[in-house]
Amino acid sequence: MLTRRFPVTAISLTEALSWRCRPPPNVVLTQTASNSAQSLTLRPSKISFLAFYSTPQSCAELPNTIPHESSKQGPLKPGLYLVGTPIGNLEDITLRALRVLREAHVILSEDTRHSGRLLQHYNIKTPLLSYHKFNESQREQTVLRRLKQGEIIALVSDAGTPGISAPGTELAKLCANENIPIIPIPGPSAFVAALSASGLATDEFTFVGFLPKHARSRRERLVVSANEATTQIFYVPPHKLHQFLEETSSLFGDSRKCVIAREITKVHEEFWRGTLEEAKEAFASRQPKGEITLLIQGKENPTVETPSESELENELRNLIYNGHSLSTAVKLVASGTSARRKTIYSIALKKFGKQLGSEDDLDSCGPQ
Secondary structure, three states: OEEEEEOOOOOOHHHHHOOOOOOOOOEEEEEOOOOOOEEEEEOOOOOOEEEEEOOOOOHHHOOOOOOOOOOOOOOOOOEEEEEOEOOOOOOOOOHHHHHHHHHOOEEEEOOHHHHHHHHHHOOOOOOEEEOOOOOHHHHHHHHHHHHHOOOEEEEEOOOEOOOOOOOOHHHHHHHHHOOOOEEEEOOOOHHHHHHHHHOOOOOOEEEEEEOOOOHHHHHHHHHHHHOOOOEEEEEEOHHHHHHHHHHHHHHHOOOOEEEEEEOOOOOOOEEEEEEHHHHHHHOOOOOOOOOEEEEEOOOOOOOOOOOOHHHHHHHHHHHHHOOOOHHHHHHHHHHHOOOOHHHHHHHHHHHHHHHHOOHHHHHHHOOO
């Protein structure tokens, strides 16, 4: 075993390796009792750099111990790079993502102050350019022009993957239409992390993301989700959690299982598991903080039980009460239940048609 000691406090690794064949004057070459071991010692220093070789070699045969970047990696090609970034823990970033961020000409960022902390942590000097939902339409043509000129442009969101409940979708569409390369750099995703640890079914799921702000549109989306057999995944702002639990429990049923994942990968990470009814009780007097990913169990055997006439009538009444026309209410109930559309049409006509004078409106959704 050949051993070389170089004092790292006094010299650099490159200088030390240059001694392989001829040591400098202040280095004394000593021979141990075994012919297979040799040491180089710098007298003034007590701290040593050690390099080991499994077999004795001559100075000319010793390999270069400084690692070099693989020649197969090659330079980055021009295009738009969608870079996944940490959702809380700065260690959750790939080596490839760091390389792209370092070598890009510019980084499009949802929040330059937020992304700046990530770049500072990894000592990346690439300039940042703000790119968010309020200015993306103004930035698009400038970005496209730079891409056509052969630049490497990286796009990052505040957390996770660009385009997933974050800016990036429209820019990716434009690049696809212009045949500009779009290169995904995989990284963290809050809903994937939450799903994997939820304990709910993962073979099939529906990612809904943030619900619409308008009450009518939000209810329409929840009616569809409530009747799907797959796990439903939502992003919920912490200040909207109480409202969300009230709305979902009335549509999904109080006994439906749910998982509330909060502050994933951060110091105060939490996974709360229970039913929607239990969740309402648990968070009734508690205002959670941080990002929330909320998962709800899919409906079991959604087509087995046919709703009664009174249940269909109540569903129609709720939709009409929330501003839907009769025809829209019929379509929504038909899409979310196993009842025949003809049956729902008859109930709507009998109970609400004459009352609202909307029989003509119902013609557009008559029996099919």
